Amino acid sequence: MKFIKKNLNLFSLKRWIRNKPVDFIVTMFLMLLILWVATLIVSWFILEANWNVVSDNLDLYAIGSYPADQKWRPMIWMLSLSTLTIITLTWRRKGILQKSLPWIWILMLPSGLVLMAGGPGLIPVASHKWGGLALTLILALSSAFIAMPLGILLALGRRSKLAIIKYSCGIYIDSMRSVPLIAILFFGQLLIPLFLPVEFDINRVVRAILAFAVFAAAYVAEDVRGGLQAIPKTQVEAAEALGLNPKQIAILIMLPQALRTAIPALTNQAIGLLQNTSLMAILGLVELLGISRSLLANPNFMGRYLEVYVWIAAVYWLICTSMALLARRLEQELDPNILTIKSNEISN
Amino acid sequence: MRIPKSFLYQLIIAFIISCILGVLFNNLIVNLIRTGIGINFKWLMRPAGFALAETSLPYKPSDTYAWALFIGWINSLKVILFSLILATLLGIIAGTARSSSNLLVKSISSLYVALIRQIPLLLQLFFWYFVAFLSLPNTPLEPIGKLLSLSNQSLRIAGVNISVEFCALLIGLTIFTGASIAEVVRGGLNSVNRGQWESFRSLGLNERLGLIHIIIPQSLPAIIPGLTSQYLNLAKNSTLAIAVGYADIYAVSDTTITQTGRAIEGFIILLASFLVLNLLITGSMNILNKLVMRIK
Amino acid sequence: MKSVIKAKGVVKTFQGGKKALDEVSLEVGKGEVTVIMGPSGSGKSTLIRTFNGLESIDEGIIEVLGVELDSYHDERKVMRIRRRVGMVFQQFNLFPHLSIIDNITIAPIKVQKRNKEEVASKAFQLLAQMGIAEHAMKFPSQLSGGEQQRVAIARALAMEPELILFDEPTSALDPERVKEVLDAMKQLANNGMTMVVVTHEIGFAREVADKVVFMDEGKIVEISAPEDFFSHAQNERSRRFLNQMM
Ligand SMILES: Nc1ncnc2c1ncn2[C@@H]1O[C@H](COP(=O)(O)OP(=O)(O)O)[C@@H](O)[C@H]1O
Numbered sequence: 001m002k003f004i005k006k007n008l009n010l011f012s013l014k015r016w017i018r019n020k021p022v023d024f025i026v027t028m029f030l031m032l033l034i035l036w037v038a039t040l041i042v043s044w045f046i047l048e049a050n051w052n053v054v055s056d057n058l059d060l061y062a063i064g065s066y067p068a069d070q071k072w073r074p075m076i077w078m079l080s081l082s083t084l085t086i087i088t089l090t091w092r093r094k095g096i097l098q099k100s101l102p103w104i105w106i107l108m109l110p111s112g113l114v115l116m117a118g119g120p121g122l123i124p125v126a127s128h129k130w131g132g133l134a135l136t137l138i139l140a141l142s143s144a145f146i147a148m149p150l151g152i153l154l155a156l157g158r159r160s161k162l163a164i165i166k167y168s169c170g171i172y173i174d175s176m177r178s179v180p181l182i183a184i185l186f187f188g189q190l191l192i193p194l195f196l197p198v199e200f201d202i203n204r205v206v207r208a209i210l211a212f213a214v215f216a217a218a219y220v221a222e223d224v225r226g227g228l229q230a231i232p233k234t235q236v237e238a239a240e241a242l243g244l245n246p247k248q249i250a251i252l253i254m255l256p257q258a259l260r261t262a263i264p265a266l267t268n269q270a271i272g273l274l275q276n277t278s279l280m281a282i283l284g285l286v287e288l289l290g291i292s293r294s295l296l297a298n299p300n301f302m303g304r305y306l307e308v309y310v311w312i313a314a315v316y317w318l319i320c321t322s323m324a325l326l327a328r329r330l331e332q333e334l335d336p337n338i339l340t341i342k343s344n345e346i347s348n
Numbered sequence: 349m350r351i352p353k354s355f356l357y358q359l360i361i362a363f364i365i366s367c368i369l370g371v372l373f374n375n376l377i378v379n380l381i382r383t384g385i386g387i388n389f390k391w392l393m394r395p396a397g398f399a400l401a402e403t404s405l406p407y408k409p410s411d412t413y414a415w416a417l418f419i420g421w422i423n424s425l426k427v428i429l430f431s432l433i434l435a436t437l438l439g440i441i442a443g444t445a446r447s448s449s450n451l452l453v454k455s456i457s458s459l460y461v462a463l464i465r466q467i468p469l470l471l472q473l474f475f476w477y478f479v480a481f482l483s484l485p486n487t488p489l490e491p492i493g494k495l496l497s498l499s500n501q502s503l504r505i506a507g508v509n510i511s512v513e514f515c516a517l518l519i520g521l522t523i524f525t526g527a528s529i530a531e532v533v534r535g536g537l538n539s540v541n542r543g544q545w546e547s548f549r550s551l552g553l554n555e556r557l558g559l560i561h562i563i564i565p566q567s568l569p570a571i572i573p574g575l576t577s578q579y580l581n582l583a584k585n586s587t588l589a590i591a592v593g594y595a596d597i598y599a600v601s602d603t604t605i606t607q608t609g610r611a612i613e614g615f616i617i618l619l620a621s622f623l624v625l626n627l628l629i630t631g632s633m634n635i636l637n638k639l640v641m642r643i644k
Numbered sequence: 645m646k647s648v649i650k651a652k653g654v655v656k657t658f659q660g661g662k663k664a665l666d667e668v669s670l671e672v673g674k675g676e677v678t679v680i681m682g683p684s685g686s687g688k689s690t691l692i693r694t695f696n697g698l699e700s701i702d703e704g705i706i707e708v709l710g711v712e713l714d715s716y717h718d719e720r721k722v723m724r725i726r727r728r729v730g731m732v733f734q735q736f737n738l739f740p741h742l743s744i745i746d747n748i749t750i751a752p753i754k755v756q757k758r759n760k761e762e763v764a765s766k767a768f769q770l771l772a773q774m775g776i777a778e779h780a781m782k783f784p785s786q787l788s789g790g791e792q793q794r795v796a797i798a799r800a801l802a803m804e805p806e807l808i809l810f811d812e813p814t815s816a817l818d819p820e821r822v823k824e825v826l827d828a829m830k831q832l833a834n835n836g837m838t839m840v841v842v843t844h845e846i847g848f849a850r851e852v853a854d855k856v857v858f859m860d861e862g863k864i865v866e867i868s869a870p871e872d873f874f875s876h877a878q879n880e881r882s883r884r885f886l887n888q889m890m
């Protein structure tokens with residue numbers, strides 16, 4: 001608004017052309033470009049796009065080929081996840097609700113697993129029937145749940161005084177980080193059974209979760225290590241002088257500070273993890289991207305690539321953006337400086 | 349006693365680790381015997397029997413698996429190198445644009461970064477391949493005469509033929525990596541003390557000169573490590589080539605493993621080829637870093 | 645008089661460095677306030693940090709509150725000492741992720757396993773004594789330097805230590821904030837606390853020190869009563885240092 005107001009004033013427009021000719025030309029060129037692209041997009045939306053490939057298949061995108069009579073289970077779960085997200089992002093009033101939010105969040109994964117897989121009073125649904133967004137979310141949440149503690153342990157291990165722990169953690173982290181994820185996933189599917197006892201059979205979803213988790217743990221470890229390195233040595237000294245033992249120092253002093261500084265990096269990892277679950281589309285799971293691929297192979301919807309891609313890109317974008325917002329909320333919640341920053345902003 | 353105690357701990361841990369590895373290894377041996385595969389690399393010298401769509405060096409299906417894998421590796425190197433250069437340019441432009449005084453330039457680059465980074469790369473690759481390239485007409489378009497011709501088979505620039513698979517992968521990787529590099533560049537520029545901006549302005553240098561001579565040189569130490577890790581990511585992400593049917597090292601390994609059933613050997617070869625790629629990248633970046641430090 | 649610290653022939657060499665402590669011997673009696681002075685790099689911090697085992701030593705013996713430390717640096721003995729010795733640092737070193745009250749109560753609860761309510765009420769009492777009771781629920785970054793340093797003193801006191809070590813507690817403060825911290829320290833001294841203080845505050849040393857230790861190049865050059873030290877220091881190096889200070 002300010003931009004338009006400033007530049008539509010004819011007097012300042014003249015001054016603008018005279019003072020910054022390059023700036024003026026660039027702006028005009030970009031404006032024309034935007035106009036052109038916008039026309040293309042709008043005309044595609046109005047004239048060409050045929051959204052029935054999306055509207056006819058909303059259930060498929062959401063839950064894949066999950067049994068129709070049980071579909072309320074993943075639906076309820078995803079509904080509560082989105083409600084929780086909205087509440088967390090908007091509810092600022094202190095109270096019981098806000099205090100219990102962290103606990104509700106922690107409960108989301110186990111309740112999701114129980115709802116999806118079945119449990120007390122619920123008919124079991126085999127994991128090969130899972131699909132769509134629900135599977136994407138299960139893959140990302142479960143592997144993050146394993147990767148976090150594993151990554152923290154690896155990060156602490158890498159700083160251990162015991163050489164053998166230090167180097168085994170180092171080798172693990174560095175080699176995991178040098179391999180492409182798709183290789184880990186592909187060989188996870190192929191090799192995990194080879195390394196397990198003959199009678200031990202684990203399904204494809206669990207294999208994928210394990211592969212994602214061992215991969216992501218190495219990245220989490222490096223982010224946490226970055227956070228640990230950012231803590232001044234004097235913090236450890238102060239804790240030592242108070243008589244805290246090494247374990248207490250790690251848990252009470254180092255990790256809380258390291259994790260807080262690592263939140264932005266960890267958020268990027270989490271977003272990356274969610275996006276990377278799409279790789280399972282080329283390795284035989286029908287998560288969100290996989291289901292779109294099988295829809296596009298359906299003769300009824302042949303060639304409707306753009307509609308499908310725009311639609312699921314929007315879904316991914318929405319989820320990733322909410323994750324980023326949630327992380328920022330968490331950061332604020334944990335940051336005691338926020339009060340001082342706010343008051344500084346006001347005084348400035 | 350101090351040293352023996354920690355030594356004892358290490359012994360116990362070494363024992364536990366070797367137990368775990370031992371159990372895993374034992375299972376592996378049992379499974380290998382059960383399926384009758386075993387481990388060896390002799391198959392590498394057998395004819396591959398599959399064709400490759402993209403070959404930078406002479407290749408025919410009767411050539412060995414080893415040669416096919418090498419061609420795949422060269423293909424990987426090719427796409428990594430080109431998108432590395434293009435993504436760096438794009439990233440620098442978009443990253444500096446975000447501290448531009450022109451509001452429009454600034455918003456476009458912010459929009460680019462915010463959009464691209466929140467959508468999976470694989471989906472973006474599908475878009476470039478299936479939507480942008482495969483929907484081109486069968487008969488070549490020639491927008492600027494013979495110099496450039498476009499069809500859903502290939503792109504022809506000044507007589508050089510480039511496959512649409514390569515193009516889709518190149519564009520997808522470049523645009524995705526460019527957004528991450530833009531963030532690295534922006535972080536680097538922000539790491540330079542605000543006072544430096546004020547002092548070059550007070551000396552009468554304009555924004556462009558100040559950026560080139562004052563700000564960028566100082567931000568390089570902060571930028572180069574981030575850039576290195578983006579390049580490593582680019583190399584790893586290039587394995588998504590398989591999604592658009594470009595014959596990179598991973599795609600060739602995948603076919604090889606499916607044909608021969610040699611999963612473990614295939615994995616080892618893939619690891620080794622990535623080790624070499626990573627060493628090439630980190631090695632060159634270390635040299636660059638030394639040069640930059642010398643200039644400082 | 646019972647001695648709290650008895651250091652004999654202490655030598656400390658940092659890796660790849662020169663000797664930071666060279667044959668240092670020092671005795672600190674119960675209830676005594678010992679001020680350590682000396683030019684920068686003379687080993688004051690190193691010496692005071694050996695008293696609670698933050699630095700190990702290469703030669704000599706240090707006996708703190710009856711526990712003996714030598715070059716072997718027995719972690720268990722070090723822990724026993726740290727439980728009974730408080731320390732206040734130049735940069736405050738409060739834990740930024742904990743509120744003021746948590747900063748003060750964490751060690752008594754986790755190390756001494758004391759009752760939470762009891763420790764908390766003690767902490768409020770200490771904060772009131774330091775004149776900063778109203779900040780109990782804030783975080784360190786919301787306090788001024790002088791306030792943070794008084795929190796650090798309260799944190800050390802909460803452990804009910806028999807000895808407190810101060811390493812340049814006022815050097816990082818704005819000049820107008822120095823007094824509030826020194827006043828708190830004087831109050832402690834008057835209550836009979838045993839203190840070892842590295843400081844350049846001559847007024848403080850004159851007023852409350854029982855003895856002044858002057859160090860240079862890792863050696864103790866002179867130990868005198870403050871009135872002697874500041875009027876007619878025996879050593880030539882001490883005199884040069886004092887001339888620069890005043
Ligand atoms: N961690 C360390 N590693 C190496 N040398 C150190 C270390 N700490 C202190 N020193 C050196 O030991 C000497 C004494 O330092 P210090 O005790 O900090 O002096 P002061 O506190 O009197 O200024 C100095 O020369 C200093 O450079």
Ligand SMILES: [Mg+2]
Nearest residue numbers: 688689690812
């Ligand atoms: Mg010092």
